[in-house]
Amino acid sequence: MDTTAQTNSLAGIAASRVHVQPGTQALGVGLEARGVHAWFGEKHVLSNVSLDFWPGTVTALIGPSGCGKSTFIRTLNRMHEFIPTAAMAGEVLLNGEDIYAPGVDVTKIRLKVGMVFQKPNPFPSMTIAENVLAGLKLAQLKVENKDDLLEDCLERAGLWSEVKDRLNTHGGALSGGQQQRLCIARALAVRPQVLLMDEPCSALDPGSTLRIEETISQLSSTVTIIIVTHNMQQAARVSDYTAFFLSDGGPGQMIEVGSTNEIFSRPKDKRTENYVTGRFG
Amino acid sequence: MTTLAPAPTAKPQKPWAATYKDRAKTAGIFVASMAISYAVVAATPLKGKLAYAAIFFASYIVIDFVINFVKAGRPAAVDAVFRAFVTMMVAVAITPIISILVTVWIRGHHGLHWTLFTKDMHSNAYTDAVPQGGLLHAIIGTFLLVLFAMIISVPIGILTAIYLTEIRGKFTRPISFLVQAMSGVPSIVAGLFIYAAILLPLTKKLNGFEGSLALAILMIPTVARTSEEVLKLIPSDLREAGVALGGTQWRSVAMVVVPAARSGLITAMILGVARVAGETAPLLLLTGGSGTKNFNMFNNSMGSLPSYIWQCFGAGTPESITRAWAGILVLLVIVVVLFTAARTLGNRKVGKK
Numbered sequence: 137m138d139t140t141a142q143t144n145s146l147a148g149i150a151a152s153r154v155h156v157q158p159g160t161q162a163l164g165v166g167l168e169a170r171g172v173h174a175w176f177g178e179k180h181v182l183s184n185v186s187l188d189f190w191p192g193t194v195t196a197l198i199g200p201s202g203c204g205k206s207t208f209i210r211t212l213n214r215m216h217e218f219i220p221t222a223a224m225a226g227e228v229l230l231n232g233e234d235i236y237a238p239g240v241d242v243t244k245i246r247l248k249v250g251m252v253f254q255k256p257n258p259f260p261s262m263t264i265a266e267n268v269l270a271g272l273k274l275a276q277l278k279v280e281n282k283d284d285l286l287e288d289c290l291e292r293a294g295l296w297s298e299v300k301d302r303l304n305t306h307g308g309a310l311s312g313g314q315q316q317r318l319c320i321a322r323a324l325a326v327r328p329q330v331l332l333m334d335e336p337c338s339a340l341d342p343g344s345t346l347r348i349e350e351t352i353s354q355l356s357s358t359v360t361i362i363i364v365t366h367n368m369q370q371a372a373r374v375s376d377y378t379a380f381f382l383s384d385g386g387p388g389q390m391i392e393v394g395s396t397n398e399i400f401s402r403p404k405d406k407r408t409e410n411y412v413t414g415r416f417g
Numbered sequence: 418m419t420t421l422a423p424a425p426t427a428k429p430q431k432p433w434a435a436t437y438k439d440r441a442k443t444a445g446i447f448v449a450s451m452a453i454s455y456a457v458v459a460a461t462p463l464k465g466k467l468a469y470a471a472i473f474f475a476s477y478i479v480i481d482f483v484i485n486f487v488k489a490g491r492p493a494a495v496d497a498v499f500r501a502f503v504t505m506m507v508a509v510a511i512t513p514i515i516s517i518l519v520t521v522w523i524r525g526h527h528g529l530h531w532t533l534f535t536k537d538m539h540s541n542a543y544t545d546a547v548p549q550g551g552l553l554h555a556i557i558g559t560f561l562l563v564l565f566a567m568i569i570s571v572p573i574g575i576l577t578a579i580y581l582t583e584i585r586g587k588f589t590r591p592i593s594f595l596v597q598a599m600s601g602v603p604s605i606v607a608g609l610f611i612y613a614a615i616l617l618p619l620t621k622k623l624n625g626f627e628g629s630l631a632l633a634i635l636m637i638p639t640v641a642r643t644s645e646e647v648l649k650l651i652p653s654d655l656r657e658a659g660v661a662l663g664g665t666q667w668r669s670v671a672m673v674v675v676p677a678a679r680s681g682l683i684t685a686m687i688l689g690v691a692r693v694a695g696e697t698a699p700l701l702l703l704t705g706g707s708g709t710k711n712f713n714m715f716n717n718s719m720g721s722l723p724s725y726i727w728q729c730f731g732a733g734t735p736e737s738i739t740r741a742w743a744g745i746l747v748l749l750v751i752v753v754v755l756f757t758a759a760r761t762l763g764n765r766k767v768g769k770k
Contacts, residue, residue: 215661220585247663257654261676274664274672319658326663 166191166360167212167249167330172226173387174207174216182207183387184226187379189330194352194361196371196396199381199411204388205364206254208381209332212362213249214242230330247275250328254335256315258307258322265303267318271326285325293321294351313344320351324359331355333363337370349374368412372400380408442484450477474505521746528743537720538708543729543737552747554710554720558625559748562704562721563690565629565714566636571686573633574640578685581641582648583656583670593645600638607634608699616703625711625719628704632693640689647681648674684763691755695748697723722748 167189174182182204189195197205210216211224214235227234235245258267268289269282279285286303290296295317299310307318316336323331333352337345345367352361352374365371371378378400379393392405403409410416435443454472457463463472481501486494533552541550580586581593611631620627651674659669675682700706705718706728722744729741 213661215657218657218660243663243665246661251657251661253654253658253661255654257652257658259655259658259673259677261673261679270659270672271662271664274659274662274668276668322658322662 166231167362168229169208169212170227170229172208172211172228173224174204174211175221175223176207176219177221180387181383182211183389185381185390187390187393189360189362191329191360192357193376194356194363194374195377195379196375197362197364197379197381198366198368198371199388199391200383200416201366202388203381203383205381206334207388209251209334209362209364212330212332213246213251215246215251243275247271247277247326248328249330249332250323250326252316252319252323252331252333252336255339256312256319258310258315258318260306260308262307263304264299264307264310264318267307268321268325270322275326277326289321289324290318292324292351292355293317294347294354295321311344313340313347316340316344316348317351320348324355328359330360330362333361335364335366338366345370368400372396380405380411382407382411446477446480446484449480450474477501477505518749521742521749524739525742525744525746528739529746530743533743533747537710538725539710541708543732543740544734546736547739547743550708552722552725552744554708555722555725555744556747557710557712558704558707558719558721559694559723559751561712561714562625562628562632562700562719563694565626566632566693567686567690569629569633570636570640570689574637574685574689575644575682577637577641578644578648579670579675581645583666583674596638596641596645599634600642602635602638603698604631604635604696605698605702607631608702610634611699612702623703623705623718624716625704625714628700628719628721629714631699631703632696635696635699636689636693639692640685643685643688644678644682647678647685650681651677680762684759687755687759687762691752691759694752694755695723697727700724701727722751 169185169187172182172185173180185204185208187195197208199205207216210218211226212228216222216224224236228236230245230248234240235242235249259270262270265286268286271277272279272282272285287296287300290299295314298314299318307315310318316339320331320336337348340348349370352363355361356374356376363371363375375396377393378396380391380399380403381388382391383389392399392403392408394404399408400412403412450473453476454469457472458468478498478501482494482498485497528547530548530551532548532550534556535553536549536551537554538550539554577592577596581589581596608631611627611634615630616623616627655673655677656669659673660666664672700721700723704721704724706724707718707720709720711717711719726741726744726748729737729744731737
C-alpha cells in the first residue's frame with residue numbers, strides 16, 4: 137500500500153493502490169457468485185447478486201446497514217444456513233465447482249473459505265496458541281510442525297511480536313484489536329484460499345484498525361479477501377475492487393461493482409455516487 | 418529556593434450515602450413501629466408473634482409513607498414504601514430458612530460426636546445413648562447412592578441440554594416441555610415407578626442401585642434445565658467460529674461450546690446432587706435402611722442419611738430423636754457445602770484458571 141498519498145479524498149486514496157486487472161485469470165478459479173438470492177423466512181433480503189472474486193485481490197462490499205452485504209458473504213462459505221429460517225437460491229462456484237451442489241462436504245468448503253467475524257471471538261477456554269491451532273483440531277487436520285505454523289500464522293496476522301512470550305496464556309486477556317488479529321491468525325491456520333471479513337474493524341479503535349488493514353494488505357498476495365465495511369476510507373485504503381449494495385426497502389441488490397478507484401472517482405450509478413460522496417447512508 | 422506547595426489532599430468520600438439524620442430517621446420509624454405493635458397487641462385481642470410482625474410491618478410502611486410524603490412529595494413517598502415493602506418481603510422469605518437452620522443447630526449439636534463419622538449402627542440400637550454407634554454407614558450409603566445417580570443422570574441431562582440448545586431438532590419443544598414437567602414429579606412417584614418397573618418384576622429385593630435409578634429420574638430434569646440455561650448463555654459467535662473453521666457440529670460443540678460452559682455444567686451437576694441428596698421416599702421404598710456398612714450397590718438394603726433420620730424419629734425415644742437431629746444437621750451441612758461449591762465454581766469466570 138502506498139502510504140505517501142496524503143489525501144483525504146476517497147478517490148485519491150483508492151488511486152494510490154496498485155490494481156490487479158480483471159480478466160487476467162482464466163474463469164474457474166477464485167470465487168464466483170451467480171445469481172445469489174437469500175431469504176430469512178418469508179423475507180427476501182438479497183436479490184440476484186452475481187460477483188467474481190479473483191485470486192489475490194481484495195474486494196470491499198459497501199452499502200448502508202440492512203442491504204444484505206453480511207448475508208451475501210455468509211452465503212459464500214455456507215454460514216448462511218446456520219440460521220434456522222434461512223433459504224437461498226443461485227450458485228456459488230469455488231474453483232468452478234458449486235459449493236451448494238448435493239453431496240458437497242460443507243466442512244471442506246468452510247476450510248477453503250475462512251471467516252473473520254464482526255466481534256472478536258477467540259475461544260475462551262483455550263490459550264493463544266490453542267486458539268490459533270483450533271481449526272486444525274476442529275477439522276482434524278495433521279501438520280508436520282505446529283510451532284512453525286503457529287509462528288507463521290501469528291506473524292501473518294501481525295500479532296507474533298506482541299504475544300510470542302505468552303502463547304500459553306488465555307486469549308481473553310488481549311485487547312480487542314489483538315483478539316481480532318488472533319481470530320485472523322486462527323482463520324489462516326487452516327490455509328484458506330478465501331478469507332471473508334465481516335466488518336472486522338467495527339469494534340476496534342483506530343490504532344487496531346490500522347494494524348488490521350496492514351495485515352489485510354500483507355495477506356492479499358496469498359489469500360483472496362472479501363471485506364464488508366461501513367468505513368469508506370477503509371474500503372478505499374485496502375481494496376482493489378468495490379461493490380456497492382443497496383436496498384430500496386425490498387431485498388438488497390448489488391448496484392455497481394468496479395475497481396475501487398472507479399467506484400470512488402467516477403461511479404456509473406447516481407446512487408453509488410450519492411453514497412460514496414456521503415450524501416446519504 | 419522555593420518550597421513545593423503542599424499537595425492538595427483529598428479523602429475518598431461518599432456524598433450520596435445516607436447521613437446520620439437519615440439513619441436516625443430510619444431508626445426512629447423502626448422504634449416507633451415496634452412500640453405501636455406492642456401497644457396494639459397489649460390493647461387488642463390480637464396475640465402471638467404473627468400479630469407483632471404484621472402490625473410492625475403495617476405501621477412501618479404507614480409512618481415511612483407519611484414522613485416522606487410530607488417532606489418530599491408523593492413520588493418519593495411511593496418509592497420509599499416500595500423499598501420498605503420489598504425489604505420486608507425478603508425478611509419474610511428468609512425467616513423460615515433461618516428458623517430451620519437455627520432449630521437444626523440447637524437440637525442437633527448435642528448429638529454431634531466424632532464417632533458419628535467412624536462407627537456404624539450394626540451393634541447398636543437407635544435408642545442407645547448418643548456416643549454409641551455412628552452415621553458412617555449412612556454417609557457411605559448416601560455417597561454411593563448419589564454417586565451412581567450422578568453417573569446415570571449427568572450424561573443424560575447434559576446430552577438432553579445439548580439436544581435442546583445445539584441440535585435444536587424437531588422435538589425440541591415437546592422435550593423441553595417434558596423436561597420442565599418432569600422437574601415437578603414427586604419423588605414418591607419416581608420411587609413407585611422403579612418399584613413397579615424393576616423391583617417387582619425383576620429383582621424382587623431391595624438394593625442400592627434401584628434407589629439410585631429413582632434419584633437419577635429426579636436429577637435429570639434439574640441437570641438438563643440448568644445445563645440448558647448455561648449453554649444458552651454461550652454466545653452464538655463461538656459456535657459460528659467453530660463451524661466456520663471447518664469443524665463438524667459435533668466437534669465444534671465438544672471442543673468449543675462445552676469447554677466454554679464447563680464451570681456452568683459443573684454447577685448444574687452439583688445442583689442436581691443437592692436436589693436428591695435429601696430424598697427419602699424413593700429410598701425407603703427401594704433401598705430400605707440398614708445399620709451396617711454396605712458397599713455393594715446391587716445386593717441387600719443400604720443405609721442412607723434420610724432413612725437413618727426417618728428410622729430414628731420412628732424409634733421415638735429422646736436418644737433416638739437426638740440422633741435424628743444430628744443426622745439432619747450432617748445432611749444439611751453436606752447440602753450447604755455442595756451449594757457453596759456450586760456457587761463458587763459457577764462464579765469463576767470462563768477462561769480463567
